[in-house]
Amino acid sequence: MKVGLFFGSFNPIHVGHLIIANHMATHTDLDRVWMVVSPQNPLKPKKSLARDYDRLHLVRLGIGENLRIEASNVEFDLPQPSYTVDTLAFLQEKYPDKTFALIMGGDNLASLHLWKNYEHLLENFDIYVYQRPGVDLSSFASHPRVRVETAPLLDISATYIRDCIREGKSIRYLVPEAVYNYLEANTLYR
Numbered sequence: 767m768k769v770g771l772f773f774g775s776f777n778p779i780h781v782g783h784l785i786i787a788n789h790m791a792t793h794t795d796l797d798r799v800w801m802v803v804s805p806q807n808p809l810k811p812k813k814s815l816a817r818d819y820d821r822l823h824l825v826r827l828g829i830g831e832n833l834r835i836e837a838s839n840v841e842f843d844l845p846q847p848s849y850t851v852d853t854l855a856f857l858q859e860k861y862p863d864k865t866f867a868l869i870m871g872g873d874n875l876a877s878l879h880l881w882k883n884y885e886h887l888l889e890n891f892d893i894y895v896y897q898r899p900g901v902d903l904s905s906f907a908s909h910p911r912v913r914v915e916t917a918p919l920l921d922i923s924a925t926y927i928r929d930c931i932r933e934g935k936s937i938r939y940l941v942p943e944a945v946y947n948y949l950e951a952n953t954l955y956r
Contacts, residue, residue, distance in 0.1 A: 767797045767798065767863070767864050767865070768795060768796050768797050768798075768864070768865045768866075768867060769796065769797065769798045769799070769800055769861075769864050769865070769866050769867070770790050770791070770794070770796040770798070770799045770800070770866075770867045770868070770869045770894055771799075771800050771802050771838075771853075771854075771857075771866055771867065771868055771869060772786070772787050772790070772799055772800065772801050772802065772869040773802045773804050773807075773848075773850065773853075773868075773869075773870075774801065774802070774803070774804060775803075775804055775807060775815060775821070775924065776801065776803055776821050776824065776825050776924070777814070777815050777816055777821055777924045777928070778816070778821065778824045778924055778927060778928075778941060778945060778949065778954075778955070779801075779821075779824050779825045779828040779924075779941065779942070779945060780828075780922050780923075780924060780927055780940050780941050780945075781920065781922065781939070781940060781941060781942060782919065782920040782922040783801070783828070784828055784829070784835075784942065785917065785918055785919075785920065786869070786896050786917050786919070787799045787801055787829075787835050787869075788832065788834070788835065789896070789915065789917040789918065790869050790894055790896075790915065790917070791832075791834035791835055792834065793915070793917075794894060794913070794915065796867065796894070797834075798834055798835070798836065799834060799835045799836075799869065800835075800836055800837075800838040800840075801825050801829065801835060801836070801837050801838065802838045802840060802841060802853070803818065803821050803822045803825055803837065803838065803839055803841070803842075804841055804848050805818050805841055805842055805846050805847075805848060806846045806847040806848060807847065807848070814928075816954055816955065818839070818842055819839075820954055822837055822839050822842075823948075824945050824948065824949075825837040827942065827944040827945050827948055828941065828942040828944065828945050830942065830944060840853060840856065840857060841853055844856060849881075849882040849883075850868065850881060850882075850887065851881070851882050851883040851884075851886055851887060852882075854866055854887075854891065866891060867891055867892040867893065867894060868887065868891055868892070868893045868894065869893075869894045869895075869896070870893060870894075870895055870896075871895070871896055871897075871898050871901075872895055872896065872897045872898040872901040872902075872903045872914075873898050873901045874895075875893070875895050875903055875904060875906050875907065875912065876901055876902060876903060876904045876906075878904070878906055879904075888906065888909055888911055888912075889911070890911075891911065892911050892912075892913060893906075893909075893911055893912045893913065894913050894915055895907070895912060895913065895914045895915065896915050896916075896917040896919065897914060897915075897916065897917075897919075898919065899919070899921075922940055926940075927940055927941065927955075928955045931949065931954075931955040931956060932955065932956060937949065
């Protein structure tokens with residue numbers, strides 16, 4: 767089984783994330799997509815993140831009944847900040863029957879040279895890239911392990927959603943309905 771790992775803060779998950787995950791699960795050779803909730807991205811500050819299990823819960827709500835996509839908390843018990851190469855080593859040991867691939871945006875591909883052991887990632891894992899408008903994919907786009915996908919994209923960010931919540935503005939249709947209902951009933955991001 768080939769599993770695509772879609773890492774993210776998902777702070778909170780929104781429909782753009784789910785469109786990409788579903789596209790990768792249904793338009794590529796990936797059998798499943800795991801949305802890996804990252805406790806801390808080494809290249810981003812942690813202060814603006816909701817608690818790990820709150821974000822994981824929202825991802826599960828957002829995915830709903832889709833059997834090709836699942837939420838993963840694999841990085842919660844690993845050392846922080848989370849480095850993709852270390853997570854992959856852990857997953858390969860834990861699930862030797864699975865083949866893992868990475869899913870990332872073109873902006874991440876362009877900064878891949880900043881990642882820990884990025885050469886190892888390029889040599890050993892397929893990388894599925896969804897293009898982002900105005901982002902040069904860099905020389906890595908022509909690498910034999912990189913597969914550039916034309917996934918439908920929405921110009922939505924979790925930052926925009928958090929700002930809307932803090933300002934008391936509607937986020938309806940920006941997040942899945944179950945996530946919307948949960949956020950309306952709770953004080954998360956307020």
